[in-house]
Amino acid sequence: MRLKMKNILLLILFILCTVLLAEEEDNIKDSVKLLELNIGDNDRTIYRIPKTKMATLPKWKPTDEANIPLPMNKAIELSQKWLKEKNPKISEFKLHRFSIINMNIFSSKEEEKWYYEFQFSPILDGKMMFGTMYYVLVLFNGDIVEPQKIK
Helix, strand or coil: CHHHHHHHHHHHHHHHHHHHHHHHHHHHHCEEEEEEEEECCCEEEEEEEEHHHHHHCCCCCCCCHHHCCCCHHHHHHHHHHHHHHHCCCCCEEEEEEEEEEEHHHHCCCCCCCEEEEEEEEEEECCEECCCCCEEEEEECCCCECCEEEEC
């Protein structure tokens, strides 16, 4: 009886894992990966957005600097606010590096969709913490891309 129950539980666990993996595959197919960070041996952080969201983002061409959908100062402000909400013990975040990245490399469409990638250094008790970077991706509609931690 115990062996039969154990086999049934293993079968249920197998089915649940299969369903979860199939759902994850569907999510991956229906989304665009913007950034993947490998931290340590097995930890990864992935930033992805649904393809449906990508389709709704404003278009922009770098030659049209005056009409950028989200000015950089506003994107930095949104990033710092988001970081402080997620990390209330850290007093300040100093912008270390930024990029404006074209999503066209992730899609076969010829659309000019862009996003900001910011890297911030945390400041704790007035001292910059070296060796730790906080990444924030801001879409040109002002949305922050939520990171997904994978172990």
